[in-house]
Structure formats: C-alpha cells, structure tokens
Amino acid sequence: MHRRIQVKTPDPQDLDAQEQCFRDHSCVVIPDLLSPDLVREMNEAMDRDIQANPFMWWTTGSRNYNCNLLLNEPVFEHAIRPPRLLALLERLMDGPFCFEELAVRHRTGETTAVPTDWHRDRNYWDEHPLRLDYPQIIYYLTDVDETTHCFSISPEPAAGPTLPPQEHLERGGILDFHGTAGSGILFNAATLHGVTLRETNKVRRTIQVYFGHPDRAPVSDVTLMPPRLWRDHHDPEIRRFYGKFNRYSRVVLGGLGILDT
Numbered sequence: 001m002h003r004r005i006q007v008k009t010p011d012p013q014d015l016d017a018q019e020q021c022f023r024d025h026s027c028v029v030i031p032d033l034l035s036p037d038l039v040r041e042m043n044e045a046m047d048r049d050i051q052a053n054p055f056m057w058w059t060t061g062s063r064n065y066n067c068n069l070l071l072n073e074p075v076f077e078h079a080i081r082p083p084r085l086l087a088l089l090e091r092l093m094d095g096p097f098c099f100e101e102l103a104v105r106h107r108t109g110e111t112t113a114v115p116t117d118w119h120r121d122r123n124y125w126d127e128h129p130l131r132l133d134y135p136q137i138i139y140y141l142t143d144v145d146e147t148t149h150c151f152s153i154s155p156e157p158a159a160g161p162t163l164p165p166q167e168h169l170e171r172g173g174i175l176d177f178h179g180t181a182g183s184g185i186l187f188n189a190a191t192l193h194g195v196t197l198r199e200t201n202k203v204r205r206t207i208q209v210y211f212g213h214p215d216r217a218p219v220s221d222v223t224l225m226p227p228r229l230w231r232d233h234h235d236p237e238i239r240r241f242y243g244k245f246n247r248y249s250r251v252v253l254g255g256l257g258i259l260d261t
C-alpha cells in the first residue's frame with residue numbers, strides 16, 4: 001500500500017504560489033473556482049440533458065459520460081475559461097494554448113470498493129520546460145470526501161524523470177483529492193492518476209477540461225467544436241481558442257458543409 005499524502009493548497013489569489021505548487025507536484029488544487037450558482041446551473045443542465053438526450057451520455061463505451069455538452073448547454077463554457085485558471089495556464093504553458101476537450105460525468109455508487117485505475121491519459125512532452133503537453137482540470141459538481149468516489153493522483157516534480165508506475169507511486173505517494181462542489185484540481189494529464197471508487201451509494205459528478213498547444217496533435221477525438229465559438233464569436237481570441245479541430249470535428253463539421261477540410 002502506498003502512502004497517502006497531503007499537498008498544501010496554495011492561496012488561489014497567489015499565482016506565484018500556484019505556479020510553484022505545479023512545478024513541485026505537477027498538480028495544484030484550486031478551491032471554489034466555480035461559484036455555487038454556477039454549480040447549481042451546471043447540475044441542472046446535466047439533469048435536463050440526461051433526461052432529454054440519453055443517447056449523448058455514452059462516450060468511447062463509457063456510460064453516463066458526455067463529451068459534447070458544449071453544443072447545447074453553453075453554461076459549461078464557464079468551466080473552460082475562468083480568468084484565474086487562464087492566468088495560471090498562461091504561466092505554465094510557455095506559449096499560446098487552446099481548448100481540447102470537455103467531458104462531463106455522472107458516476108453512481110458501487111457495492112464494493114474498486115482500487116484506483118492508475119494511468120496516464122497521454123505522454124509527457126519532454127521538450128517542454130514542465131513536460132506539459134495537455135493540462136487537465138477536474139472539477140467536482142458534488143461534494144467529495146472519504147465517503148464518496150474521488151480523484152487520486154501521485155504527485156511528481158514537473159521537471160523530474162519519468163518513472164515506471166510502481167516507482168512513481170513509491171516516490172510520490174497518493175493524493176486523494178477531496179473538496180466541495182466547485183473546487184478543481186489542475187494537473188499534467190501525463191502524471192499518474194485515476195479514479196478511486198468507494199463502496200458508497202452517493203453520486204459523484206465531475207467536469208474534465210483538457211487544454212493543449214495549438215501546434216501539437218489533438219488530445220482526443222471526442223469533443224465537437226461548436227461553430228458559435230470558433231466561427232461566429234465576436235472576439236477573435238475566443239475564435240482562436242476554440243479553433244483547434246480534432247478528427248471528429250473535421251469529419252462532422254466537414255460532412256455537414258460547415259468546415260472546409
């Protein structure tokens with residue numbers, strides 16, 4: 001069993017401290033990033049969409065998982081560009097960055113606990129000063145503690161060597177991210193992490209947002225870029241930010257005659 005550790009949460013107004021936390025641990029907890037009103041609106045949007053569009057709640061074989069809520073529930077844009085998050089990403093990314101993927105999940109309870117499914121979503125980008133190709137933020141839309149499922153990560157120094165999973169866990173220990181609805185954790189999607197499923201009848205709801213560098217490969221082929229953001233938006237920076245197309249967007253938008261491919 002690897003040791004459970006705590007990482008001190010830096011003051012969310014202190015960008016220097018947040019940046020340092022990411023450099024030291026490849027992750028940083030950001031409390032209360034979404035207001036209670038936004039959390040309520042997002043939960044209502046989820047309830048509405050699960051009812052109206054159940055067929056949208058399957059992605060890559062996973063149930064209760066929707067990567068395209070941006071199409072019909074624009075409130076989720078607030079999870080992508082909170083000013084405090086953008087300011088931090090600006091420091092970490094070392095150049096322009098853009099939106100890649102939005103995933104929203106409703107996870108029901110389990111009759112028995114399931115150990116963490118340790119994995120890396122993607123590889124490191126070794127040429128980057130923080131080895132950071134795809135930063136991800138996971139927000140909770142429900143309160144999470146030791147009586148619910150939780151996100152777990154094995155922190156590591158951003159500039160450190162890549163270790164095999166068991167050594168990585170040995171070196172970094174395990175941080176279980178517990179927090180109230182509206183809190184988030186920003187991390188390198190290459191750092192070893194997973195979901196820890198507990199024996200519980202409580203639901204856990206999460207939002208996952210991935211960001212990337214404009215000139216690198218898309219992180220995935222699951223989120224369709226809505227034309228209202230990359231084509232019709234009045235602000236050229238927003239159009240640029242949402243204008244990196246994965247294959248899924250190219251096939252669908254191209255096939256509909258909305259995008260030249």
Ligand SMILES: O=C(O)CCC(=O)C(=O)O
Nearest residue numbers: 121150151193194195206
């Ligand atoms: O649900 C979580 O806490 C983690 C999910 C995850 O790691 C993933 O979807 O790749």
Ligand SMILES: [Fe+2]
Nearest residue numbers: 120121193194
């Ligand atoms: Fe993951």
